Amino acid sequence: MSYFPFLxxxxxxxxxxEISLHNFPPNNWEYRLKESQFVNATFESxxxxxxxxxxxxxxxxxxxxxxxxxxxxxxxxxxxFLSLSYKRLPEKSEYLPDIDSIxxxxxxxxxxxxxxxxxxxxxxxxxxxxFPQKASLLSFVPFLQFKTHIKNYxxxxxxxxxxxxxxxxxxxxxxxxxxxxxxxxVRNNFLNFxxxxxxxxxxxxxxxxxxxxxxxxxxxxxxTNDSEFLNIExxxxxxxxxxxxxxxxxQSKLKKAWFSELKDx
Amino acid sequence: xxxxxxxxxxxxxxxFGQKILKNPKSNKAVISDLFLWRLDDEWDTFxxxxxxxxxxxxxxxxxxHIIFFDRYGNQIYERKVSVPSLERKTIKLSELLPQSxxxxxxxxxxxxxxxxxxxIISEENSFLTDRGYSAFAYKKCTLKxxxxxxxxxxxxxxxxxxxxxxxxxxxxLQYYFExxxxxxxxxxxxxxxxxxxxxxxxxxxxxxxxxxxxxxxxRELFIYEISQLNINFYCRITSRIFMARPIIFSxxxxxxxxxxx
Numbered sequence: 001m002s003y004f005p006f007l008x009x010x011x012x013x014x015x016x017x018e019i020s021l022h023n024f025p026p027n028n029w030e031y032r033l034k035e036s037q038f039v040n041a042t043f044e045s046x047x048x049x050x051x052x053x054x055x056x057x058x059x060x061x062x063x064x065x066x067x068x069x070x071x072x073x074x075x076x077x078x079x080x081f082l083s084l085s086y087k088r089l090p091e092k093s094e095y096l097p098d099i100d101s102i103x104x105x106x107x108x109x110x111x112x113x114x115x116x117x118x119x120x121x122x123x124x125x126x127x128x129x130x131f132p133q134k135a136s137l138l139s140f141v142p143f144l145q146f147k148t149h150i151k152n153y154x155x156x157x158x159x160x161x162x163x164x165x166x167x168x169x170x171x172x173x174x175x176x177x178x179x180x181x182x183x184x185x186v187r188n189n190f191l192n193f194x195x196x197x198x199x200x201x202x203x204x205x206x207x208x209x210x211x212x213x214x215x216x217x218x219x220x221x222x223x224t225n226d227s228e229f230l231n232i233e234x235x236x237x238x239x240x241x242x243x244x245x246x247x248x249x250x251q252s253k254l255k256k257a258w259f260s261e262l263k264d265x
Numbered sequence: 266x267x268x269x270x271x272x273x274x275x276x277x278x279x280x281f282g283q284k285i286l287k288n289p290k291s292n293k294a295v296i297s298d299l300f301l302w303r304l305d306d307e308w309d310t311f312x313x314x315x316x317x318x319x320x321x322x323x324x325x326x327x328x329x330h331i332i333f334f335d336r337y338g339n340q341i342y343e344r345k346v347s348v349p350s351l352e353r354k355t356i357k358l359s360e361l362l363p364q365s366x367x368x369x370x371x372x373x374x375x376x377x378x379x380x381x382x383x384x385i386i387s388e389e390n391s392f393l394t395d396r397g398y399s400a401f402a403y404k405k406c407t408l409k410x411x412x413x414x415x416x417x418x419x420x421x422x423x424x425x426x427x428x429x430x431x432x433x434x435x436x437x438l439q440y441y442f443e444x445x446x447x448x449x450x451x452x453x454x455x456x457x458x459x460x461x462x463x464x465x466x467x468x469x470x471x472x473x474x475x476x477x478x479x480x481x482x483x484r485e486l487f488i489y490e491i492s493q494l495n496i497n498f499y500c501r502i503t504s505r506i507f508m509a510r511p512i513i514f515s516x517x518x519x520x521x522x523x524x525x526x
Contacts, residue, residue: 020441028435060471062441106285106508110439120520125439140320142313142353142398143411150408175320176351206315206353222408229408229520236396236413241317243286243296243417245391253385257322 002127003042003081003099004111005157005217006065011193012153014227018066019082020112023057023102030104033059037101038085041070043078044163044189049096050078051089079190081128081159082111096130096161117227124232128217130161133188135215138255139235140175141207143220144196151223154194154209156186158216163189168214172199173262175206180262186214196220212259284428285507289392289420296394296426297376298414299453299484301512302333302358303401305371310358311400311409314377316348317393321383325350330378332423333362335370338454338484340423342366355400374453374486378421392420403521410523415510418455425483427455428507433463436502436509438526444498448491449514450526454481456506463503464489468496488514500526 007017021039025031039055052073057063065082074080083089089097102109110125137156144152156170170184170192181199186192201207209218222231239251289296302310318326326348333342344361348354358375367373377395386393396414403410419425442448454460459482466475474494479487502509515522 022439022441024437024439026437026439028437061469064441107510112440120517121515121522123515123522123524125525140315142315142355145408147407203355204349204352206351220411224408229406230522231408231410233398233411233413240396241320241394242386242389242391243394244288245386246389247391249389250386250391253389254321257385261322 002109002129003083003159004113004126005128005159005191006070006080006082007113007115007155008067008079008191009193014117016066016116018064018114018116020062020064020114021057021082021084022062022111023084024060025102025104026107026109027104030106031102033102034086035059038088039063039065040083040085040089041074041080042083042089042097043074043080044165045075045078047164049093049163051091051097053088057084094163096159096163115221115230115232117230119228120230122221122230122232124234126217128157128159130159131215133160133162136213136255136259137209137211137215137218138238138258139209139218141209141220141235143222143233144201144207145222146203149225151225152196153221154196155219155221156192156194156216157219158186158188158190158192158214160188168211170194170209170211171262173208173210174201175208178262181207186211188214208258208262210259210262283430283507286417286428287426289426290424291422293382294392294420294422295379295382296392296417296420297378298396298416299374299376299418299455300399300414301372301451301486302362302375303372304359304362304367307404308371309402311402312356312358312377313398313400314346314348314354314356315397316350317379317395318381318383319350321385323383326380329380331361331375332378333366333373333375334484335367335373336486338482341373372486372488374484376419401521401523404519406520410521412512412523412525415525416453416455418453425455425457429456429458430505430507433503433505434507438500438502438511440500440513440526442491442494442498442500444495445493447493447516450489450491450500451512451514452479452481452487452489452502452509454483454485454506457483459483460504460506462506462509465501465503466491467499467501469498474498
């Protein structure tokens with residue numbers, strides 16, 4: 001059902017990215033496993049979604065995919081979203097292929113997404129589903145770490161059904177003063193790499209990352225200069241600050257209020 | 266009986282009248298995760314406290330309460346903490362939870378209780394929940410490892426909100442554990458009743474290697490250590506806790522990698 005973003009980071013060549021895909025459901029009551037699945041890499045190229053089958057994976061097993069597995073199979077500049085599917089996906093399509101695969105809700109089926117250095121790793125269990133084109137982003141970020149030998153980055157990953165390239169705008173503010181720190185143009189269907197250390201946030205400031213015209217998963221990554229220590233975490237969407245009731249209306253109102261407050265966009 | 270219908274009927278006990286989260290008894294309640302604290306010579310824990318009222322354009326909170334529990338779920342300490350409006354405040358828990366309150370204990374849980382619910386949330390019949398971000402520092406590491414909250418576990422009257430299933434459920438960790446590494450799997454009972462939990466370590470071909478049966482009291486935590494198994498393996502959690510999603514600590518010498526399973 002879901003896609004899994006491969007953390008392809010040519011900007012950080014000292015790190016290796018890998019994804020472990022799991023062909024079994026996370027629980028025993030929502031889904032009964034069928035059979036082996038195809039392992040796919042889907043990427044946008046020339047205005048189309050292109051898919052290559054990398055491998056197959058047996059039922060009740062896992063498979064690790066690294067950059068080596070993708071070399072020669074996807075164009076150098078393409079950004080790959082991995083997936084599992086019972087049926088072979090079309091090699092070329094005008095819209096992101098719908099996937100027949102493990103479908104669960106509590107929890108959703110995930111892959112193990114990992115960055116590794118020579119001596120450390122940073123992992124999160126994740127997935128990505130296509131965002132509507134008219135979606136937005138509001139993220140409060142308490143993850144920046146402030147030592148001289150630590151670097152902080154935002155990886156903003158977007159996936160949409162439509163492969164046509166479009167651009168969005170990420171704006172980064174300080175929550176209290178509401179002063180604009182930077183604007184960055186970002187691309188759809190891509191991992192957008194944004195270093196965060198040059199905007200002089202202090203330890204007392206809470207960065208707010210917003211996009212009025214594109215949604216995505218905001219991953220925040222920190223590393224020591226020597227890559228001895230790594231950390232990755234994502235922020236929740238604002239709806240997760242509320243439970244029960246109409247929490248998505250809460251999210252909608254909150255975004256509207258902050259987008260109105262942050263006027264520099 | 267129709268085979269398809271029979272299969273549907275078999276599934277009924279897994280869904281009928283069961284919710285992942287119970288409604289708080291008071292409509293003015295606020296909700297928090299049960300966050301993990303680890304404090305000793307090797308560990309420190311941090312929490313990024315946020316003034317949710319200011320985030321929601323309500324009157325600033327000014328303070329909130331942090332309530333600590335030992336690993337068995339007993340309340341051991343409460344502290345009122347000031348919260349700056351729309352500023353970052355990182356709380357170092359080793360400076361907040363006195364040593365005298367954690368003798369012989371190096372881990373437990375805490376919840377963060379905000380004083381009121383912002384209007385934007387209450388007018389949608391929702392509840393404010395703090396699923397914020399804690400961070401762990403291990404040994405002499407210079408980088409903290411952040412972990413987002415994941416459970417809507419407890420309300421401001423300290424009622425546990427985790428749902429209970431009528432029958433035992435399996436939570437299959439979608440993680441392929443590596444050989445010769447140390448892991449810790451953190452389990453929490455976020456339901457109001459004692460819960461039996463079976464933790465099963467399985468080989469690649471699904472043979473049971475370890476079967477550990479536990480009974481956790483409400484709010485009780487348990488850290489299960491797996492060290493130096495010489496094969497890849499999987500882990501399964503079986504319990505009547507609706508969503509028994511554990512936290513995994515993975516070790517590489519003096520470095521940690523922490524994440525939700």
